[in-house]
């Protein structure tokens with residue numbers, strides 16, 4: 118059997134982590150032959166809850182989990198980590214935008230970036246879930262300069278899954294029959310869910326989403342709005358933000374990054390922009406990426422961009438530039 122992978126989950130006493138850690142421990146992310154050491158980090162006021170979660174994880178008696186450490190010490194948590202799922206942060210409540218969390222959350226990622234820089238493995242892979250996810254991920258990477266920028270990502274897979282599910286329901290197919298949807302930009306209400314390169318497989322035939330849906334007004338209007346505002350709709354209904362679906366999307370994100378995506382397919386991940394599609398270099402922006410079995414990825418190149426798409430891609434990039442300026446202000450003062 119392989120050496121155990123050290124996987125860190127932060128916000129371990131919170132609601133996303135409660136769904137996430139069982140899926141990771143059961144082998145559905147790194148596969149049935151990969152042993153794991155799980156590290157669960159939360160903050161001191163949550164220690165008792167964290168201890169309870171640790172008891173439950175032990176009681177799951179998962180054969181792949183060789184060791185579980187629950188801690189409130191950042192340095193201990195980040196030491197020698199291979200994969201970090203950075204969930205721990207304050208969630209928004211009804212009526213807030215995700216960027217309203219910036220002042221409260223961004224310093225968490227400054228501090229964790231600095232810890233990672235000192236004690237994690239240099240090839241650590243990081244997904245930031247805590248909101249505002251793109252900007253937090255960028256800040257984390259800025260404070261971990263010894264770790265390659267490509268190793269940092271943020272979660273937009275939940276948006277991709279939402280887009281896929283909306284189209285599947287509209288056309289009447291299973292979700293896996295909708296392929297290559299794209300989320301461009303920020304995990305916020307300016308994100309651009311783009312189906313102009315996506316396909317639907319129905320009755321054995323592969324057709325474009327536009328052809329399958331036959332309602333361009335919906336695809337350019339309510340579909341986009343529904344995906345952009347889905348997080349808020351869940352908060353309004355549940356009085357808590359999405360947790361089960363966020364945990365599932367985090368697993369999808371890391372699984373695909375770890376094992377690679379199928380031939381001809383891509384997935385959306387927030388990654389550092391290299392200037393592709395004229396998105397300013399250095400922003401943490403969601404692109405379609407092709408992941409590979411060696412845990413690398415490349416941004417899918419050469420997709421045609423309509424004027425409609427261009428305007429939306431630029432608007433979400435502009436919001437990310439503004440968020441970054443606000444985040445740097447918080448971090449430097």
Ligand SMILES: NC(=O)C1=CN([C@@H]2O[C@H](COP(=O)(O)OP(=O)(O)OC[C@H]3O[C@@H](n4cnc5c(N)ncnc54)[C@H](O)[C@@H]3O)[C@@H](O)[C@H]2O)C=CC1
Nearest residue numbers: 128130131132133159205206207208246247248272275363
């Ligand atoms: N990117 C995405 O698609 C999504 C992101 N989110 C975000 O994920 C974050 C977590 O959401 P929930 O689990 O529902 O929140 P929660 O409030 O249930 O749990 C958050 C946990 O993080 C802990 N925490 C706070 N500071 C920490 C630190 N410095 N180190 C370690 N742990 C710390 C808290 O004590 C708490 O236990 C929120 O910011 C939420 O907005 C939620 C859904 C989707």
Ligand SMILES: O=C([O-])CC(=O)C(=O)O
Nearest residue numbers: 209248275348349358359
């Ligand atoms: O909407 C929120 O605040 C939580 C979140 O990021 C999502 O559900 O996409």
